[in-house]
Amino acid sequence: MTTVFDNRRGLDDAHPGDSYTLRFMEGQQPDTLILNMGPQHPSTHGVLRVILELDGEYILRAEPVLGYVHRMQEKMGEVKSYAQYLPNMGRVDYLHAMAWNWAYVGAVERLAGIEVPERAEYIRVITTELNRITSHLLWWGAYLLDLGAFTPIMYAFDDRERILDLLQMITGSRLTYCYYRFGGVACDVSDTFVSEAKAFCSYMRTRFGMYKDLVTDNIILRKRCEDIGVISEDMLIRYGATGPVARGSGVPYDVRRAEPYGVYDRFDYNIPTYPKGDAMARYLVRMDELEQSLRILDQALEGLPDGEYINKKAPKAKWKAPAGESYFAVEGARGKIGIYLVSDGTNVPYRVRLRAPGYSNLSLFAELAKGTMLADAVSILGSLDLVIPEIDR
DSSP: OOEEEGGOGGGSSOOTTTTHHHHHTOOOTTTTTEEEEOOOOOTBBBBBEEEEETTEEEEEEEEEEEOOTOOOOOHHHHHSSSTGGGGGGHHHHSSSHHHHHHHHHHHHHHHOOOOOOOOHHHHHHHHHHHHHHHHHHHHHHHHHHHTOOOOHHHHHHHHHHHHHHHHHHHHOOOOOOOOOETEEEESSSOOOHHHHHHHHHHHHHHHHHHHHIIIIIIIHHHHHHHTTOOEEEHHHHHTTTOOOOHTTTOOOOHHHSSOTTTTTTGGGOOOOOOOOOOOOHHHHHHHHHHHHHHHHHHHHHHOOOOOOOOOTTSSSSTTOSSSSSEEEEETTTTEEEEEEEOSSSSOOEHHHEEEOOOHHHTTTTHHHHOBHHHHHHHHHHHOOOOHHHHHHO
């Protein structure tokens, strides 16, 4: 999982084809070690490689290396029709696929002036917030696993499975969703789904006390997270970091509130922020967001209007988009998701540009890790909530 190079043995120990390591070693200081964390390493949450120069257990330099799971998602958008490209959105960020679904159909709807029925807008909010909770739960369990605690991930997956059961009822899938359509959603939600979703909201609230007692107030977690990886507002701006990473540094930016889309402006909810900027602040933001997602769900489920779940006049598979360009942004579990489309009037996009929040959030790691201990780097990486396929895309 890790490879170590000792500069006292020279560059010959590096693989001759490994240009990243060779270039990194050229600036190596005397009596330091070069360590490759990954690309197959449990704490990198995917196929991510981080090259580190260590002085003992302290990090002098860090460099994330991408490209191991690059699938040319943007290029695929330029060779598939608008409808054919829909399933790709569930593969960019598989943990919050609904948000990527929404960003893409929203960009197409804005480009073509397609109206979305009110009921469909509510269904999108409901499914996106349920999916946000599943993403945060998986992050919670995996983060604690990185830090050495095994039990919490079992509780996280137990609660997460209840949401996956709900989403499977209407999407037929438990992970890589392709549920949204231009002008609405693929199918309507049933009364059973609504009642069970309401029951889940009530159940989930009973779990927060246990989460707090078991983990949040645990002194071991506090020691591993407090005052670790402090991100300043200036660093956030320089790297374009968003989502819980930004809100953990006191920046109250949330696309749902700053650039309202769908029907989010109809709901009453808070944007959790913590000013300290450390790993613990980012942890607390996500835990608070679980409660805020439940608040939104309560209101959306209660106010779900009758009507159509899709615009019957919406374009079908062989539809040709009008020439022009559009941009649509949503708030994903990791931050601001943006999709930029350029159309030349055919049924295939001329250009698709994906703005993945994880890429910006990861970019600040090299600067943030300097001077920290190796064990703390694991805590910092986990607190950024990285999903590598959306970064590598």
